[in-house]
Amino acid sequence: MTDLSVLIDTREITITPLFRYESIEDINASERAGHLVKKMRQVVEVRFAGSKNYSPVFPVDAMWKRENGKEITFAERWADQYRAFLDGSNQEAAGTPLEMLKNYGISDANLSLCRALRIYSIEALFHLESDALKSLGMAGNALKEMARSYMAARDRGNANVDEVERLKAELAALKASMIVPAKEASPAQIDAAIEASDTEFQAMDDDALKDWIAGKTGAGRPRGNPSHETLVSMARELSNA
Template sequence: MALSVPIDTRDITVTPIFKHITVENVPASEREGHPVMEVLEVVEVRFAGSKLYSPVFPANAFWKRDGHRTITYAERWADQYREFLSGNDQKAAGTPLEMLKPYGISDAQLSLCRALRIYSIEALHHLEGPNLKSLQMNANPLKEMARRYMSDRSSGSQSADKIAELMAEVAALKSQIPAKEPTLAEVEQAIQAAEDEYEAMSDDQLKEAIAAKVGSKPRGNPSRATLLSSIRELSAA
């Protein structure tokens, strides 16, 4: 299948971002009597679904030992580090989330995923536990979209025409990693925006959405508040 991206599933929900930072060399500052600044190569490690935790390590710092050899973070993510040294855009491994458009992902849900550092379908597919719950009521719908995509890709059920169409649509995207990390307030805003999408639906659209989840439309003539409550409960279930 086209767009199938071989990646190490151990790192599928981890995205490294190499960059330069300027820090003060305190011993040198004390010795010289004025601030002495140094530019360091570091890697910021982003975890899919994590709102706050994003540690930063020197690129040449110890990651693990392989026999007698020390492996650095730069060696751990060698491809990403080479892109950084070449001055190229750093891209997340995996398939762009935009490939979920035919499966129903909305623009607000795309923004939500990026705000929560989920940059690929594979990362979304492997998300579990508290990091999955960070998507709140969008967790189950997004997880199901990723599952269906992965299933279709494995079975080769997507037509060649559809694949070509989607490849053209996402050619310029390539799982772009936002350069600037969102603040916690911006993350909460993205979560709220994704959940507020139901507010923009008409009553008939809400009934159709409920029917898609339970197999039939609500009986009688329920109020809008009841419809909104039902679809949110079903989405969060």
């Protein structure tokens, strides 16, 4: 099977830059004019997958690191994205669109949750760990398993030529979903997205919950006649395990 993904460096796949203009006070000009004077500067907003509140902003010409005695700026760190910004093009996140997980069970609520939490690709979801993964709430482990299953299937290379061409076309159509949104979700919007994702268990009927629990544990369906709330509680605990 032809590799359907663009080769990317996954060491930074959970970090997404967004270059933009920011209005700041020109202190010297303000002092000379005797009133507030502002100027525009180019900055990069650095978004971390799974982070609710941390998105630091740096001037594009600020030093990211020093290597072999040479200063490397944030513009140089993400040169392709910076060029897209200068050209006025859309800035796209690296990786494979999350919509490719539709066949693995990802819901619209979970897609919204991932984007609210700055998770823009399957690879970023796959590499989430610790607190970043926990930020997804009850859906976290299930979503990571979807990403793992997708990556494993892709690596096995078990699709035929027709399937490869179909998937290539699907990926091309989904690239628009990889555009990094200019405005991030607010804390309240993130909490609402988490709640919407969690309520999917509430919407499932008892038989669907029992099947889900059986599939998760491998120990068969729950015995007896547990209430709907008990089944929801069991599903939540398994999802968080």
